[in-house]
Amino acid sequence: MGDETRAADAVVSALEHQIVSGALKDNSPLPAERMLMDQFGTSRTVIREAISMLAGRGMVESRPRFRPIVRKPDYGTVLDATGNIVSHLLNEAGGIENMYRSRMFVERGLVRQAAQLATKEDIAALQQALLDNQSAIADSDRFYNTDVAFHGVLYRVPKNPIFPALHRGYSSWLAPQWKQMKRSVDRNQRNFEAHKAIFDAILLRDPDLAESALDDHLNAAWNHVRDTFGPNLD
Amino acid sequence: MGDETRAADAVVSALEHQIVSGALKDNSPLPAERMLMDQFGTSRTVIREAISMLAGRGMVESRPRFRPIVRKPDYGTVLDATGNIVSHLLNEAGGIENMYRSRMFVERGLVRQAAQLATKEDIAALQQALLDNQSAIADSDRFYNTDVAFHGVLYRVPKNPIFPALHRGYSSWLAPQWKQMKRSVDRNQRNFEAHKAIFDAILLRDPDLAESALDDHLNAAWNHVRDTFGPNLD
């Protein structure tokens, strides 16, 4: 190799192009290594290194002893691919708080936008999510899922795929902490009421009120996180 | 390997831990492959595959024929590692608009927050950035850099490392389009004036005015993008 391009890099680029263009179908296995060797005219070493790089990038999902599965990139897979690094960052001092505050920042904007721009369909989806949340107050596992779903509707209001992906990211990054938190019917009830306050403000088309209701809700949740985990979060 | 763990995965995990903990210093080269072979008691095949995966994850930066350089993860390296996928997503129909609108969303929130919470130091930094921007009106390359810097100050107001990293992400993701856009002294003057309007609103501690000024500015910029690239952006 006289020039600056490694054979493995060329294979990575070519396979990425095949994935993005659809020539390699999403959710399908990659061709076998020996077939790729023939296709690219390179050694198996090069193919395996290229596959490792693609796996690191999230373009394929690899599992021991199975063929790698194609993951056509979308904003969700982008954020999935960051999960490993993000989990390290969350373990640093202040890591969880920074992430949580960035989520609050985003959701403040989302409720303001919902108050200003939500369509009838958005309102209907929020209302349904609220009903589901209410019906799950006595069942904390279900309440958690419907809680996530209520917030998820907010991320769909801008009609931009980046936001639902971001919701998915937040849900997975912050899930380890959430899973450890005490839950109770009393707390579920209060959270449902906070969701309702947000919804009512959106119905009123009042961005400031919606933002304030969201702040109250997420600040209360944050205080609950701090009560659970203590000062080592700071 | 009878169980589900591949040797290369174990090496990846171990090296990640060494990178995150600082045992492998940021910006330093990884140990040589033959040394890693000794350290982990595995073949060179496994080491090279592990390094490829780490490179795909952004934990090391690899260049042909040179030792990989450690990149201790921060939110910047997370977003750097997504750059390749994001560029594909930007090439899809509507990709650029979605990204641009998500940036507008974030910056709306940032100017609101600045109007509410900016410290004296934030204000001083904004003012300096504004002066730099003004002094660069006749020099479009410098104007571009000071324009980016002015927005960058906004991303530092929340005192959360996620936002400066996000600014870095937006700057790099949207740079290819920006680089192709016509520039003129007249346009630079108008952009400077828009920055000043944002700054003045922040000084007034008026979030709505700041948001409105930002919207005017970024909508005008978006219209310029559309004029330059035509309808295939949609």
Next chain:
DNA sequence: GAGGTAATTTTGGTCGTACCAAAATGCAAA
């Protein structure tokens, strides 16, 4: 001692062969 050049060593990149265990496929029997 400093600087420059040449020689040597180290290192990343690639190739091929080999072996093994696990997954997939093919075939025969019920």
Next chain:
DNA sequence: TTTGCATTTTGGTACGACCAAAATTACCTC
């Protein structure tokens, strides 16, 4: 058609070999 077994394919790993490029060492001159 389903099940079980044999065979083939496939991913995982190891090893040795070779080469070109980068790094280090050795040597010489001023």
